[in-house]
């Protein structure tokens with residue numbers, strides 16, 4: 001269904017003919033990246049999902065580049081050893097009590113800053129993509145959704161595909177539902193929720 005709202009400035013994307021992410025896109029990662037082949041394919045699919053949304057939304061080039069860069073870099077250190085991540089973050093990780101599972105986001109953001117990256121939306125998207133942030137703008141929200149909705153994940157395929165198709169038509173509504181779905185899956189899997197995730201859950205209700 002692709003019903004058009006009366007005040008919609010342009011037709012909604014034609015879902016049936018929209019390009020599908022394949023993970024085949026060749027992506028260039030920073031030289032400090034530590035990723036397996038499987039991870040690289042996941043990153044490529046997240047970039048593809050984000051690029052499809054950016055095109056459907058006709059985003060300005062600056063915002064589109066921010067979304068795609070955040071997607072490209074978010075898991076650049078996902079397969080790095082914990083000791084390396086803690087060495088990159090130094091006292092920041094210890095002081096913040098950061099759990100091992102989320103270190104790769106803040107560590108990648110730190111490396112990007114060292115490389116000269118200054119876009120706050122890109123850095124915050126990468127930094128908090130695992131646990132979420134209530135202060136995100138659309139860059140962080142888009143990455144949070146694309147990371148979860150990319151089609152290479154094998155669970156809840158139909159529900160996630162429907163959410164991915166909804167994003168260009170109803171970005172805020174889809175984000176709320178993705179937050180709730182991600183938190184639900186984390187709770188069902190017995191994973192602890194970071195305070196930032198709880199705050200995001202409360203803000204998205």
Ligand SMILES: [Fe+2]
Pocket residue numbers: 042046074075147
């Ligand atoms: Fe990811």
